[in-house]
Amino acid sequence: MKIIFHLDMDAFFVSVEELYNPELKGKPVVVGGQPNQRGVVSAASYAARKFGVHSAMPLRTAYKLCPQAIFVEGHPKRYKECSEQVFRVLRSFSPQVEMASIDEAYLDLTGSERLHGPPMLAAHKLHEQICERTKLNCSIGVATSRLVAKICSDLAKPNGVLCILPGEEARFLAPLDVRKIPGVGKVTEKGLHDCGIRKIGDLARLDESFLEQRFGKWGLALAGKARGLDAGGWFDGQIGDHDEPKSISHETTFHEDTRDGRLIDATLAKLSEMVGSRLREHRLYARTVQIKLRYSDFSTFTRSVTLDHATQLDIDLVEQSRRLFHSNWTGKAIRLLGVHAGNLQLEEGQISLLEGEKHERWKNALGAVDRIRGKYGSGSVSLGSAMGGGFRERVHETPADLPGRHRHPDDD
């Protein structure tokens, strides 16, 4: 019998902001940006939630609901640091830890009773330690599967611990809305409602074959989930084998929609450089380059190309993303641009001798660029391609005379 913990930080981004600015405590706070900006709420304090503000809501809407809220920009670096601190506490507790996102983690505490005592006691011990060492609140769910542990931590919020004993899973789940099942969103919920299924208990009573027929592979997994099992999908597998990312992407929404070709080219270059930099950080090579574009009417398209040889070089990403863009752009105003690297692998594969030399020089140059970025922040150096836009010739310059842009280290 497994013992799984799911730990979820409470209002994580808001709580971190409060650490840096204690005056925010207890007030309605919205993290995500200013209310006149294009964007959505990343996190809302409990005081703001009382007004109906919640994450993923447009900032403008949040402002209408709660004009007295304090709107603050997000600080990804701070969140990452706090997340790492949480991870260290968890690691000191159990070797089998898996960060599921920046603010939640699974722990496998199976067979740890001699060290930590009964699960409920262990959970409270962990809760205390997190609070003491990070000054942040969290909630913990304890159960025999990831699925039930996750649902528990959700119900334990804020700042609580909830444990479901072995054998009690089905009874615990039965009265809950199907929406509580991770993976059941708006669409699946509607599909289930259409079949008259509202509670997890309704789902558990159904025939597996009916669900499979109606919802495919996902339906089969749902049947297991309704019974509290980590059936199918993301939930399978051991806790703790943290693997490499499967894709790396960056995207940006313009403050105002644009048809400015130079701005578009510059943006694609900038996004490509960000993607390339992270590929090299992970020592990964991408075989597929994908761009994403969104027009003013919010219609969204992706176009991708798979290369013969995997790459981690900015020039390749810039070239491919620009090519994809210009052979698909309708000329309408653009709202969003994205560059995505997929099909990631550990090696680049064979490279022709002729290409090899140019390749080597670029590799060395980018290594230097990354080191400077590491020291002074991501905005400190940029290849010329990101600056003016449309400078295709420049992209092909040898690295010896790379045009660099230098900024003060404090710029970020």
Add this chain to the structure above:
DNA sequence: TCTGGGGTCCTAGGACCC
């Protein structure tokens, strides 16, 4: 309600091969 950014997984059609 005028809708971010970073991910994962799944589906489905077509190409291509045996």
Add this chain to the structure above:
DNA sequence: TCTGGGGTCCTAGGACCC
């Protein structure tokens, strides 16, 4: 040249999560 059945790869889109 009235035609099957798999398997795999590529591409595009979509649901969902935080």
